[in-house]
Amino acid sequence: MLRFAAIRILRAVLTIALVVTFAFLVLRLSGDPARSIMGDDASPEAMAAFRREWGLDQPLWAQYLHYFAAILHGELGRSMRGGGPALDLVLGRIPATLMLTLPALLMKLAIGIPAGIYAALHRDSAIDRAVMVTAVAGYTVPSFVLGLVLVQVLAIWFAWLPTGGTGSLQHLILPIITLGVGGAAVLARFVRSAMLEVLGQPYIRTASAKGIPWAAVVRGHALPNAAIPTVTIVGFMVGNLIAGAVVVESVFSWPGLGNLLVVSVTARDLAVVQCILLLVAVAMVLSNLIVDFLYGFLDPRLAEANSTGGH
Amino acid sequence: MTENILELHGISRTYSTRQGLFGRKVPVHAVDEVSLSLQPGQTLALVGESGSGKSTTGRIALGLELPNSGHVLFRGAELPPAHTSAWRRMRTHMQMIYQDPLAVLDRRLSILDQVREPLDIHDIGSASERNNKALAMLDAVGLNANYASSLPHQLSGGQRQRAVLARALIMQPALLVCDEPVSALDVSIQAQVVNLLMDLQKDLRLSLLFISHDLKVVRQVSQRIAVMYLGRIVEYGETNLLLSNPTHPYTKALVSAVPVAGRRTRERIILKGEPPNPADRPTGCAFHPRCPVVRPECVSVSPTFSTLPDGRSVACHAVDAAQPTKEVGI
Amino acid sequence: MADLVGTAPASAFPATSSSGALLTIEGLTVDFSGVRVLRGIDLTLSRGESLGIVGESGSGKSVTWLATLGLLPRTANVSGSVQLDGQEMLGVAASRLDRIRGGRVAMIFQDPSSALNPVIRIGKQVGEVLARHQGVSGANIRAETKRLFDLVGLPDAARRFDAYPHELSGGQNQRVMIAMALAGKPDVLVADEPTTALDATIQAQILDLLTTIRRETGMALVLISHDLGVVSETCERIMVMYGGRVVEAAPSDSIFANPQHPYTQGLLAALPPFDGALHRLIPIEGQVPEPANMPPGCPFAPRCAQRMTVCKETIPPLTQTEAGHFSACIAGAVTEARQSLKVHKSVLA
Numbered sequence: 001m002l003r004f005a006a007i008r009i010l011r012a013v014l015t016i017a018l019v020v021t022f023a024f025l026v027l028r029l030s031g032d033p034a035r036s037i038m039g040d041d042a043s044p045e046a047m048a049a050f051r052r053e054w055g056l057d058q059p060l061w062a063q064y065l066h067y068f069a070a071i072l073h074g075e076l077g078r079s080m081r082g083g084g085p086a087l088d089l090v091l092g093r094i095p096a097t098l099m100l101t102l103p104a105l106l107m108k109l110a111i112g113i114p115a116g117i118y119a120a121l122h123r124d125s126a127i128d129r130a131v132m133v134t135a136v137a138g139y140t141v142p143s144f145v146l147g148l149v150l151v152q153v154l155a156i157w158f159a160w161l162p163t164g165g166t167g168s169l170q171h172l173i174l175p176i177i178t179l180g181v182g183g184a185a186v187l188a189r190f191v192r193s194a195m196l197e198v199l200g201q202p203y204i205r206t207a208s209a210k211g212i213p214w215a216a217v218v219r220g221h222a223l224p225n226a227a228i229p230t231v232t233i234v235g236f237m238v239g240n241l242i243a244g245a246v247v248v249e250s251v252f253s254w255p256g257l258g259n260l261l262v263v264s265v266t267a268r269d270l271a272v273v274q275c276i277l278l279l280v281a282v283a284m285v286l287s288n289l290i291v292d293f294l295y296g297f298l299d300p301r302l303a304e305a306n307s308t309g310g311h
Numbered sequence: 312m313t314e315n316i317l318e319l320h321g322i323s324r325t326y327s328t329r330q331g332l333f334g335r336k337v338p339v340h341a342v343d344e345v346s347l348s349l350q351p352g353q354t355l356a357l358v359g360e361s362g363s364g365k366s367t368t369g370r371i372a373l374g375l376e377l378p379n380s381g382h383v384l385f386r387g388a389e390l391p392p393a394h395t396s397a398w399r400r401m402r403t404h405m406q407m408i409y410q411d412p413l414a415v416l417d418r419r420l421s422i423l424d425q426v427r428e429p430l431d432i433h434d435i436g437s438a439s440e441r442n443n444k445a446l447a448m449l450d451a452v453g454l455n456a457n458y459a460s461s462l463p464h465q466l467s468g469g470q471r472q473r474a475v476l477a478r479a480l481i482m483q484p485a486l487l488v489c490d491e492p493v494s495a496l497d498v499s500i501q502a503q504v505v506n507l508l509m510d511l512q513k514d515l516r517l518s519l520l521f522i523s524h525d526l527k528v529v530r531q532v533s534q535r536i537a538v539m540y541l542g543r544i545v546e547y548g549e550t551n552l553l554l555s556n557p558t559h560p561y562t563k564a565l566v567s568a569v570p571v572a573g574r575r576t577r578e579r580i581i582l583k584g585e586p587p588n589p590a591d592r593p594t595g596c597a598f599h600p601r602c603p604v605v606r607p608e609c610v611s612v613s614p615t616f617s618t619l620p621d622g623r624s625v626a627c628h629a630v631d632a633a634q635p636t637k638e639v640g641i
Numbered sequence: 642m643a644d645l646v647g648t649a650p651a652s653a654f655p656a657t658s659s660s661g662a663l664l665t666i667e668g669l670t671v672d673f674s675g676v677r678v679l680r681g682i683d684l685t686l687s688r689g690e691s692l693g694i695v696g697e698s699g700s701g702k703s704v705t706w707l708a709t710l711g712l713l714p715r716t717a718n719v720s721g722s723v724q725l726d727g728q729e730m731l732g733v734a735a736s737r738l739d740r741i742r743g744g745r746v747a748m749i750f751q752d753p754s755s756a757l758n759p760v761i762r763i764g765k766q767v768g769e770v771l772a773r774h775q776g777v778s779g780a781n782i783r784a785e786t787k788r789l790f791d792l793v794g795l796p797d798a799a800r801r802f803d804a805y806p807h808e809l810s811g812g813q814n815q816r817v818m819i820a821m822a823l824a825g826k827p828d829v830l831v832a833d834e835p836t837t838a839l840d841a842t843i844q845a846q847i848l849d850l851l852t853t854i855r856r857e858t859g860m861a862l863v864l865i866s867h868d869l870g871v872v873s874e875t876c877e878r879i880m881v882m883y884g885g886r887v888v889e890a891a892p893s894d895s896i897f898a899n900p901q902h903p904y905t906q907g908l909l910a911a912l913p914p915f916d917g918a919l920h921r922l923i924p925i926e927g928q929v930p931e932p933a934n935m936p937p938g939c940p941f942a943p944r945c946a947q948r949m950t951v952c953k954e955t956i957p958p959l960t961q962t963e964a965g966h967f968s969a970c971i972a973g974a975v976t977e978a979r980q981s982l983k984v985h986k987s988v989l990a
Binding site: 360361467469470497498499500501502503505506509524526527528530531554564565567568569570571572573579580581582584585586601 | 697698796810812813840841842843844845846848849867868869870871873874897898907908909911912913914915916919921922923924925926928929944
């Protein structure tokens, strides 16, 4: 078990390092921060001073090494625009983002899982078809389109809800729905197919042949098996809590992390972008780790493979 | 005496598997010191339960898998290294068919195309000659021209196995390795395919290495049997001798376990336990934990082959003990 | 009633009806999306009897018993009558059916490793039956499960309670399935190809176990198999099915000594012999018919060497040819009649 954990954690760290490297290179090679922050009309002297201040005059590999060493010391740099520590800036935005993504996640789970289970149990019924049509629509429509439509209908035509911004609970409703619908749809489809797969297994027939009432067969025999593949996709959604709202935050001018990312990328505010990407990578990798360990918990076939690895 | 078409000399094949996901690597002796020979036009049956190594032995005979030690001789010559052009040339003389014909048939190609394919690959004859040859082969396996354009899923299980046979035989191989070729077929269809296989063997002077767990079919098709247990041969000899008068306790149990229609009261030898995992091979004679006539030496000493007066080989301490001298007449 | 039944040992039951019929199936048919796969099954199972059901793929031998226990998918259309001790089972409320299944009638399946739930400990899977049908609870479940594991010869029974199916071999899992079936103290155990996925020596063990248990508990055994050899050594009476019908039913000895239906005769001739001289196998020509293309008359007519014109149009009824021996063959009945006529004449002359 220890060895299993060690290998998993090593792999996680490696993944994060790769993401960080990728972000570093793409940002450095795709534009000049000095120009985008100082503006095109800044004097060459001012530009040079800016570059020197931020170490941009050094060779790329030196910047990279320096950057990596800093990360290892927990030093994530300072915003080129505001000057404050990038980490503080980023952490400051997280509550606002979670305010949208957490309720949206709950909405995905609360709608997607029961809908998927119900559709699978009533396969080919009218409700199953309705769920599936809604689900296909729900994840083929991009969230910004859905967001704009919702704004048009509910905020502009009926004026029931604000079009964007912050301040009240009403401001939360549209962004959360926009975020939640697609995920709920994906989850419903996924859970439905996982359940159908499980319901077709011989052990379900065995359970019925034992005289276990159907509801108990579903609860006790089918759901624990269907949970195994579902954990993966839920894990992905959890990992996406931080990064999942980029588009929607823009549509609704929500002051969260996504908004900060868009602004910082446009401005080539390197430290902030890198800090966000690092955070997103860590969140993803952590949720993946949790999924792996949950697998071992839910599926004894894997648990055994893991535990014999400890000898 | 005719030259053997196939000889295996002291073949061993060891895999290493991990126990668990990251556990120690454990060697698994899938095949251990197996020696066999097959005469032209004859059928040698490999018999055993899961984990006995019979399928691995079949793949080694074709060069599909390499032994860690030992030699495979085909017509007296060692097999060329796998996937070389010399090996491919030799492989046209040795073919294999499996239990599940769908696994080897391409679901998108017509039966005729698939039977003709080996001729196409080796560029034999003109296009129309190839077509005619393939049609003749299909006819020989009992699939008339109506089936030529069918796709595999349009055929029944028995017809698919016929198609696979036609494909395997189109290059006129000398050796055909059959891995459980009729196990998945219904009884009435199984008889059709068994008869076909025996007819083709006679007509084409085919040699068969016939891997099966079904002793009734084995009795029908083979002249010699090798009984395998956990990678080793335990008894090897003429089919009628081994099945009518098995000497190794494992062969005895296998023979007594054959369900025979219409036979009710019979002393059946019920073995204790199950064949152990090949990765966890018992010491001495691998069969000793289940053996009804186990002796003290079986636990520590691996039995060697002795040849009985009737010509069969047996690896068993109990049989040795019952034969005071090797010259005992029958 | 069903509760009482569930708690009492099977052997303590007095034979109810005069004939000793425990389970009666009448006119059972099954349709899958308009295609008839089971075309009218009639059978009676007596208390403690061992009945073998033999047939090739598509004969309906498994569907008969899945339909009997309401285990077919909802898309299946089942009609006819199945009575257990005179009580109708088909179409009853789910709660009543659930007291019968696993309690009075248990069923085990072909591939034991996939028939057990992979994420639930085997002890718990057996315990479920004890709790539901025997009212066993708490610590008694563990003790009773251990007793059942010992009974079916599962090695190291006490420790196995907490094992998962993947930690056991196929043969051991089949023993767990049998233990689970016995947990409900059933009057009938339906075993659907219980040894097909197992090795030869393990098959012998499991068949031996089933026979021993039947003898000791007095339950009836229905053994479904494609292998005439397997049923002939285990069962007292044998039913041969073909194309969704019963074509022959007789005591085991009688069916092998004197098979009446051309299909049964053909099956026996197609089997490679294990004793005596070798001969060329005599296959049944042609293919097993698809349910969607079932011939209108006798399902076996297109492959039958003895077929007459009438066989192609008329479905032959199952008729008694001698004591306890039934065959559904018009051609056979005609030959029989001719022969008896000749006998009569010669006697008169």
